[in-house]
Amino acid sequence: MRMDAVSKKTVGKIEKLAESVLRAVKGGGNPFVEIPVRSLANVRFNEKKRVVELGNQRQKRYFFNVAMAKKFMQTFLVSDACKELIESGKTTSIRDLYYITKHTIGDSKQNTFEEQDESDPIIEDIEVALDTLREELHLFASRKGTMVGPITIRDSGDTIDLRRMGSGGWGVPSIVEENVIQFGRHEARYVLLVEKDAVWSRFNEDKFWKRQNAIIIHGGGQPPRGVRRMVQRLHRELGLPVYVLVDNDPWGFYIYSVVKQGSINLAFESMRMAVPDARFIGLSSFDKVTYRLPSNVAIKMDDGDVARAKQMLAYPWFQAKQWQAEIQEMVRSGVKYELEALSRRGISFITEEYLPTKLKEKDWIA
Amino acid sequence: MRMDAVSKKTVGKIEKLAESVLRAVKGGGNPFVEIPVRSLANVRFNEKKRVVELGNQRQKRYFFNVAMAKKFMQTFLVSDACKELIESGKTTSIRDLYYITKHTIGDSKQNTFEEQDESDPIIEDIEVALDTLREELHLFASRKGTMVGPITIRDSGDTIDLRRMGSGGWGVPSIVEENVIQFGRHEARYVLLVEKDAVWSRFNEDKFWKRQNAIIIHGGGQPPRGVRRMVQRLHRELGLPVYVLVDNDPWGFYIYSVVKQGSINLAFESMRMAVPDARFIGLSSFDKVTYRLPSNVAIKMDDGDVARAKQMLAYPWFQAKQWQAEIQEMVRSGVKYELEALSRRGISFITEEYLPTKLKEKDWIA
Numbered sequence: 001m002r003m004d005a006v007s008k009k010t011v012g013k014i015e016k017l018a019e020s021v022l023r024a025v026k027g028g029g030n031p032f033v034e035i036p037v038r039s040l041a042n043v044r045f046n047e048k049k050r051v052v053e054l055g056n057q058r059q060k061r062y063f064f065n066v067a068m069a070k071k072f073m074q075t076f077l078v079s080d081a082c083k084e085l086i087e088s089g090k091t092t093s094i095r096d097l098y099y100i101t102k103h104t105i106g107d108s109k110q111n112t113f114e115e116q117d118e119s120d121p122i123i124e125d126i127e128v129a130l131d132t133l134r135e136e137l138h139l140f141a142s143r144k145g146t147m148v149g150p151i152t153i154r155d156s157g158d159t160i161d162l163r164r165m166g167s168g169g170w171g172v173p174s175i176v177e178e179n180v181i182q183f184g185r186h187e188a189r190y191v192l193l194v195e196k197d198a199v200w201s202r203f204n205e206d207k208f209w210k211r212q213n214a215i216i217i218h219g220g221g222q223p224p225r226g227v228r229r230m231v232q233r234l235h236r237e238l239g240l241p242v243y244v245l246v247d248n249d250p251w252g253f254y255i256y257s258v259v260k261q262g263s264i265n266l267a268f269e270s271m272r273m274a275v276p277d278a279r280f281i282g283l284s285s286f287d288k289v290t291y292r293l294p295s296n297v298a299i300k301m302d303d304g305d306v307a308r309a310k311q312m313l314a315y316p317w318f319q320a321k322q323w324q325a326e327i328q329e330m331v332r333s334g335v336k337y338e339l340e341a342l343s344r345r346g347i348s349f350i351t352e353e354y355l356p357t358k359l360k361e362k363d364w365i366a
Numbered sequence: 367m368r369m370d371a372v373s374k375k376t377v378g379k380i381e382k383l384a385e386s387v388l389r390a391v392k393g394g395g396n397p398f399v400e401i402p403v404r405s406l407a408n409v410r411f412n413e414k415k416r417v418v419e420l421g422n423q424r425q426k427r428y429f430f431n432v433a434m435a436k437k438f439m440q441t442f443l444v445s446d447a448c449k450e451l452i453e454s455g456k457t458t459s460i461r462d463l464y465y466i467t468k469h470t471i472g473d474s475k476q477n478t479f480e481e482q483d484e485s486d487p488i489i490e491d492i493e494v495a496l497d498t499l500r501e502e503l504h505l506f507a508s509r510k511g512t513m514v515g516p517i518t519i520r521d522s523g524d525t526i527d528l529r530r531m532g533s534g535g536w537g538v539p540s541i542v543e544e545n546v547i548q549f550g551r552h553e554a555r556y557v558l559l560v561e562k563d564a565v566w567s568r569f570n571e572d573k574f575w576k577r578q579n580a581i582i583i584h585g586g587g588q589p590p591r592g593v594r595r596m597v598q599r600l601h602r603e604l605g606l607p608v609y610v611l612v613d614n615d616p617w618g619f620y621i622y623s624v625v626k627q628g629s630i631n632l633a634f635e636s637m638r639m640a641v642p643d644a645r646f647i648g649l650s651s652f653d654k655v656t657y658r659l660p661s662n663v664a665i666k667m668d669d670g671d672v673a674r675a676k677q678m679l680a681y682p683w684f685q686a687k688q689w690q691a692e693i694q695e696m697v698r699s700g701v702k703y704e705l706e707a708l709s710r711r712g713i714s715f716i717t718e719e720y721l722p723t724k725l726k727e728k729d730w731i732a
Contacts, residue, residue, distance in 0.1 A: 090713055091571060093564035099709045104662050111662055143563050144510055144586065146537040155532020166521020167546055171512040171537040173567070180533055197509050198459035201539070205457060220510065296470050296477055343465045347456055 006136060006179040007086045013130040014083045018076070021063070032060040033075055036128045036268065043267045045316040050276035052262040052317075054128070061125075071122070075129075077101050077112055078122045085138040091175055094120055094139055128268045133177070135229070140174035145227040146197065147172050148204055149215030151186035159184070162215070169204060172217065174226040176233065183238060187213050191234050192355075193227075193278075194218045195246040195255055199339045199350070206351040212359075215240070222255055228273045231259065235275050242275050243364065245355070248283035249301075249336035250308035253318075253327070256280050261317050280365040281358050283337055285329035291354060297344050298335035306331060322365045370545040372502060373452045379496040380449045384442070387429070398426040399441055402494045402634065409633045411682040416642035418628040418683075420494070427491075437488070441495075443467050443478055444488045451504040457541055460486055460505055494634045499543070501595065506540035511593040512563065513538050514570055515581030517552035525550070528581070535570060538583065540592040542599065549604060553579050557600050558721075559593075559644075560584045561612040561621055565705045565716070572717040578725075581606070588621050594639045597625065601641050608641050609730065611721070614649035615667070615702035616674035619684075619693070622646050627683050646731040647724050649703055651695035656729075657720060663710050664701035672697060688731045 003011065017033065024031035036042070037057040046053050063072050081101050085092060092100070098116040105112060113119045127134055146169035152161050162170055173180070192214050194200045200218035203209065209216045215234060219227040235242050244259055246252030260278045262270030287293070309331050312318050318327065330336065342350045358364065369377065383399065390397035402408070403423040412419050429438045447467050451458060464482040471478060479485045493500055512535035518527050528536055539546070558580050560566045566584035569575065575582045581600060585593040601608050610625055612618030626644045628636030653659070667675070675697050678684050684693060696702065708716045724730065
């Protein structure tokens, strides 16, 4: 099996790690793996890059240390399994990897892993230790998300014209690295990421992507890794602006913020997933006035919503004046709106009036 | 906008309903809508057709009746909105329909609907009253599910070759009626419906569909309406056998049973969704022995699992000897298995050995 450049690089990193351990053993030392600390204390918002990222704290995991030996063994078990995956050109889920690497050790009753919640952190360890994405380790996450637009892509050797995907669309896979997905000819002017699949269907059915020369994509709620990485690649490699369209509620704002600067939990992969220039195009807390939404389509916020919104006021990445105004207005009014509320003005109001007007008037938050 | 035959028929049904009401008013009578009762008491398993279906009980909803007048009004509001949808060639979600039909009535403080849980049952009323699927009313449900295989389809005018869908696949839309999706040239011998998207990805990556000439499809857990209807159409119109591959646990068995004979909640649409000939190909409670799965990949059933399995023993559609043995063995052993457990035997064991062997030895339950 011939490996592509991405795979060769990743296998190289795994081998280098193993070799350094071997050298330490031969030299009579106590081998260790050095891993960046992934606790909250080591996470920060980088104002310059505008992403949530890991700090510089690192920890050493030693081989000759009772408390650490099992994790050390697990780290090598998982990285070896990933190496095999890459070399065989196969990919799999983290659930599957857990099963693949679960053994009973020798005649003992000891298992390499008891539960998946033991193997998942090891995968993250390897990601940060090797500065690699799990997708490069050939591990995929769930797939939910669909994409159409004026672009031709290559996916695993197949040429797919996303202008001819009917009502169904192309299902965005979890692994969209350049060794799998390549971009071909396109006439796209921008990318529109929509929170909800139902709203995306409206944009697809109305052929919004064709009228506007836009790539439209949804992630079925909080976008999965594949969708985020796809949006980042379209932005970086094709230079397309990214607009995010979410519900007017704390969850919608959170989805936008994860797309834009990454999340605290997965701070180590912000550089590969986040799009700091992503623009919030709606639903704004002020749209209810501008677009005359009747009060009977408003939804009363519950205590959890209000608490969440107030928390957000303190986030470093929501300190811009516009964001403070957005969130304060939501708290003040005590109501939230779903994207579907716009349908009260007509079923295609969102594609024919709302979004075109917002774009024309540059009515977004950058 | 020219309407297709399916749409014309549905609009005709809505108009006929409205006309019969008008006639009653003109004749000085008390207009009513007759709706089949959708309570458990009116649901039964039809042994001959082998589907869960509604019985013959019907209820009348009168216009001049204080208790029923609001529902009567809602019924016409929703059916009118559906008629508009159909005539404009648009489709939408039931959430959206709720917003579209939500009005404050005149100067009163009364809303046509307060919450979506008021409009959803009205949609079901119209479905059963008109003997039509909500998809024919141009209402879609969530989309989750992907399909590839040796078949060309037409979707909303686009020709899509499902042999060239890369790692992503074609996203199965919610509405797959023949006015939207038509089947073209194909070399498929059967349909394989897989419970989990991660396992489906294994089958796609290993090009199982090409080697076996099979259409492979998943529904991201319990398959959504679009996937079920698609499988039924492939079965009925192309004469393809359907194999269902699920986890070896009560939930997996339940998924199979819904695909096969429909569900109690949606008994009125079994005829349009169920595939009574669908075959259960795995994971069987006896596969752990046949395919030598180590005991450390078994998962202990919790009390809920055991109770659920025992309930299933009593279901009329699980009375066949083979099903009783399946469920009894699960209860006896006290353990369940995920499809991913097969990966312990090798990452492609499921596509290269397990499924081909099962098919060859006709080791399924019909």
